[in-house]
Amino acid sequence: MLRWRILGQTGRGHECVGRTISSALIAEHMAGETLLNAHALRKHGNDAIFSWFARYQKARDSGIDAVNATVGSLLEEDGSLATNSAVVESVRNCPPVEFSAYAPLRGLPRFLDLSKSLALGDARQSLENAGISIGSIATPGGSGALYLTAANLVERGHSVLLRDRHWAPYDGFLSGSDLSIETWPLLPSGDSQYPYFDLTSFEEKISSLKMKQDKIMIWLNDPAHNPTGLSLTAEGRIALLDSMITSALADPEIGHTLVIDAAYSLYADDAYGWADSIVEVFDNGSPWPENLLLCFAVSFSKSHTIYGMRNGVLISLHPEQEVIDRLQNVFGVTGRSTWSAAPRIGQYCLTDLHSSPEQGAAWATECERLKKILDNRRITLLANCEAEGVILNPAHDGFFAWFECDQPEIVAEHCAKQDVFVVPLEGGIRIGLCSMPLTGCERVAKALASAPR
Ligand SMILES: Cc1ncc(COP(=O)(O)O)c(C=O)c1O
Structure with missing residues (x-):
């Protein structure tokens, strides 16, 4: 159904600028068609990562103890966003003009x-x-x-x-x-x-x-x-x-x-x-x-x-x-x-941070702490998967691990039934080591082990 707006009123109806659209379904498919260019019309909806994150949030908000392996940001074990305290300190000390210019x-x-x-x-x-x-x-x-x-x-x-x-x-x-x-x-x-x-x-x-x-x-x-x-x-x-x-x-x-x-x-x-x-x-x-x-x-x-x-x-x-x-x-x-x-502000703060040996060292220490979080999760996930007979791709560094499979959507749906949320992408499942706690590793491995092949 099309929304219309005339002289400050908003409402819903099938009447639209001298043209009648008979079916709400057609209207939905054609939304914005006269406004968007041909390239824009080929751009499609929700990024899989954000939609699977939303499913995790829904489960969590309804009180379920769910595993979040969806987002691509590094989270602490309690699920809060990991921040490098040395960088935060530098941003706090940034002179006002550096915010504004x-x-x-x-x-x-x-x-x-x-x-x-x-x-x-x-x-x-x-x-x-x-x-x-x-x-x-x-x-x-x-x-x-x-x-x-x-x-x-x-x-x-x-x-x-x-x-x-x-x-x-x-x-x-x-x-x-x-x-x-x-x-x-x-x-x-x-x-x-x-x-x-x-x-x-x-x-x-x-x-x-x-x-x-x-x-x-x-x-x-x-x-x-x-x-x-x-x-x-x-x-x-x-x-x-x-x-x-x-x-x-x-x-x-x-x-x-x-x-x-x-x-x-x-x-x-x-x-x-x-x-x-x-x-x-x-x-x-x-x-x-x-x-x-x-x-x-x-x-x-x-x-x-x-x-x-x-x-x-x-x-x-x-x-x-x-x-x-x-x-x-x-x-x-x-x-x-x-x-x-x-x-500008990040350019200023990073320069300030790294020009002081103490602050630079504090950043490096924090960076090492965050890297260890990732390394522990990766080592634990790989060990759990091996124990369950789940073959993951080689994973060496960074935020993610990967389970190659032919039907990623089906595997992700199966995992979601065990309250484990991962991201189905082309050719496999992305496991966000960065967002899941260490305790989630065993549950991810078990969910993948029982998934349809
Ligand atoms: C592979 C890869 N390249 C580049 C980027 C760019 O990151 P940003 O634009 O936030 O610096 C990202 C962010 O997720 C990424 O995953």
């Missing part, structure tokens, strides 16, 4: 400098010593950084290469920029030199994309992959880099961009593994082709527990400063015409 369009210079160290660790120095230019631009979260690459580094209508299991919002970011998706398998199917990287399929996909496109881009969420918790080994990272270098050298007219989505890296054992591997590859004598760009989409949402403050950066690495300058310019213009400047 705009940030410079590309970000506060000291923050941009800090962000390079937070993204690259000690490898930053080695890269700079080797003459690699490093750009950083402030973005609204890691999402903003991903958006900048989608908007600028491949042509409209091109495909971006992802692994088949990936963070679902990638699909929306890409289709919003008029891009399609090609995938390669998360794990190799047979024997492979690299247990967590399917090099053969990766190279096949790169070759086929190169037949159709003059720019290729890969988005790789590693380490601590969302939704599985997988992290590549150093050998896997180096194989991937070598493969991209070989491909870029073979086709110098084709732009090659690798975007490391590092959203969870500071909760991984090998937090700076990618930067270290980049240094290793080029220290070992590989050339850096002019048509190869390496980027890090950095999010401070999780590492500093400031999800809502929307802070991130896009880091770009290239041997030529002129290329970095040009990219920074393009990214700045894109940001200006999309979200204006990125939020």
Whole structure:
């Protein structure tokens, strides 16, 4: 049934601006049809994560002792949002003007400098010593950084290469920029030199994309992959880099961009593994082709527990400063015409926090405490699943674990009947280690063990 509004009155009826809609069902299907453009009409409803979280909340609010393994934020054992106290302290001490002022369009210079160290660790120095230019631009979260690459580094209508299991919002970011998706398998199917990287399929996909496109881009969420918790080994990272270098050298007219989505890296054992591997590859004598760009989409949402403050950066690495300058310019213009400047307060607070050795150490201690919470839950879940005969995907780091299955909705419904709430996604079930208490591990394992296969 359509809602109408005439001269301040609201009501319901089938009459609408000179047109009668006979069926409420049709009206519902066509809602907004005359207002939304063709692209918007293809955007669909509730994100699975939020709808399954809502089901958990409903169960909890009706007094049920339910397990919440749905949301992607780190919760303490009592279900409250985990916050890094050093960051909270820094925000509390922030001068009023830092709340109110705009940030410079590309970000506060000291923050941009800090962000390079937070993204690259000690490898930053080695890269700079080797003459690699490093750009950083402030973005609204890691999402903003991903958006900048989608908007600028491949042509409209091109495909971006992802692994088949990936963070679902990638699909929306890409289709919003008029891009399609090609995938390669998360794990190799047979024997492979690299247990967590399917090099053969990766190279096949790169070759086929190169037949159709003059720019290729890969988005790789590693380490601590969302939704599985997988992290590549150093050998896997180096194989991937070598493969991209070989491909870029073979086709110098084709732009090659690798975007490391590092959203969870500071909760991984090998937090700076990618930067270290980049240094290793080029220290070992590989050339850096002019048509190869390496980027890090950095999010401070999780590492500093400031999800809502929307802070991130896009880091770009290239041997030529002129290329970095040009990219920074393009990214700045894109940001200006999309979200204006990125939020200032987090940039100020993080700079302040990390410029004091005491506060920086307090942040690191808290970060370690939060990482331990995740590690304990992961170890316990893996042990419980093994005891129940449930085979989970390899899970090494970060916020999630993954149960691969053909009918995720049915499995999630089955778990919900045991008051265990997980998220069914394409190809499997995401288990939010970040949101469930340690005591939930056994219940998750038992619910999965009894689920229909
Ligand atoms: C895989 C992945 N990438 C990027 C992000 C971006 O996070 P944000 O925009 O909050 O910094 C997230 C957030 O959940 C994520 O899971």
